[in-house]
Amino acid sequence: METAELFHAADAVTGAQLHANQHAAGRAPAPAGRGVSEIRLSTPVFFEELELIWKAIQDDLLKPLFWSDFAPQTWEQWAEWMEMRTVDAWALHTPHGRLMGLAQVSARRETAGRLPLYGEMDIYLLPGYRGRLAAQAIRRVTTHLLDLGYQNLLAYIRRDHRQSRYMAAHLGWFRIGIVPAYIPWHGTLYDAVLYSLKPPQKDKSCRKD
Numbered sequence: 001m002e003t004a005e006l007f008h009a010a011d012a013v014t015g016a017q018l019h020a021n022q023h024a025a026g027r028a029p030a031p032a033g034r035g036v037s038e039i040r041l042s043t044p045v046f047f048e049e050l051e052l053i054w055k056a057i058q059d060d061l062l063k064p065l066f067w068s069d070f071a072p073q074t075w076e077q078w079a080e081w082m083e084m085r086t087v088d089a090w091a092l093h094t095p096h097g098r099l100m101g102l103a104q105v106s107a108r109r110e111t112a113g114r115l116p117l118y119g120e121m122d123i124y125l126l127p128g129y130r131g132r133l134a135a136q137a138i139r140r141v142t143t144h145l146l147d148l149g150y151q152n153l154l155a156y157i158r159r160d161h162r163q164s165r166y167m168a169a170h171l172g173w174f175r176i177g178i179v180p181a182y183i184p185w186h187g188t189l190y191d192a193v194l195y196s197l198k199p200p201q202k203d204k205s206c207r208k209d
Contacts, residue, residue, distance in 0.1 A: 039133070039140040041090040045082075045102060049091045053102050054078065056126050066101070066130050067123035067138055067164050068155040073186065081106075090144075092123070092137055100133065101125035103141040107150070118152040119145055130163065138171060142197065152198045158183055159191040174199045 054075060081087055082104070089104040105119035123141060125134055145153060156179065157164045168175070173195040181189035 038095050039100075039137045040093040040095070040097070041103065041140065041144055042093065043088075043090045045089050045091045049099055049102070050078070050082075052099060053124050053126065057124065060127065066125040066134055067167065068121055068157055073184065090141070092125075092141075094129070094133065099126070100129040101137065103137070105141075105145060105150075105153075116145075116148065116150045118154060119150050120154045120156065121145070122155075134167060135171065138167065142171075152196060154197075155195045156182060156192040157195060158185075159193050165193060168193075168195045173197055176200075 082089060084106075086109070087104055087106050089102060091099060092101045092103055094100050102124045103122070105121050107116045107119045109116050121141065123138060125137065129137070142153060155168065155173065157168060159178065174197070176194040176196050179192045179194050182192040183190040
């Protein structure tokens with residue numbers, strides 16, 4: 001299924017129909033890897049899944065995301081992002097198959113060989129999945145991206161989003177610094193805290209948050 005089809009699909013379907021569509025489309029889950037198989041990643045992401053997540057973001061404007069707060073402000077902007085070749089996305093499902101969110105990564109690749117140097121990671125979690133499963137989801141996505149060959153991962157988290165920053169510290173990400181006025185959200189620019197999965201080489205100036 002092409003990306004454009006995901007954004008121009010017709011009516012929403014029931015959960016049972018959605019699973020049937022996924023099976024018919026041949027969508028396979030990403031390999032679990034390194035013992036974090038609880039959370040399922042699958043691609044392509046279907047229109048119905050994107051629509052549910054988008055509505056949740058609009059209904060939760062104060063803290064719309066859980067990890068890396070650079071959110072598209074319009075449906076058209078998100079559709080444009082998802083159609084970019086440098087953006088990869090996966091639907092996140094619980095061990096019981098329930099949709100819990102979306103993971104996407106914007107990749108910076110080498111010119112030769114198209115190998116991923118690093119990726120800016122965003123995870124959108126539906127309400128109700130921002131506790132214990134959130135850490136599992138972030139670990140699951142991180143492991144999958146490293147298995148794909150990413151050399152490092154970055155996350156820009158809104159400075160006032162304490163829950164996401166706590167999760168970054170809990171998972172051992174390195175706090176690199178503050179990026180002023182980086183995240184636009186409904187007419188306001190917010191400072192972002194930049195986190196890196198790996199520390200700078202031979203530099204102890206950064207710290208774990």
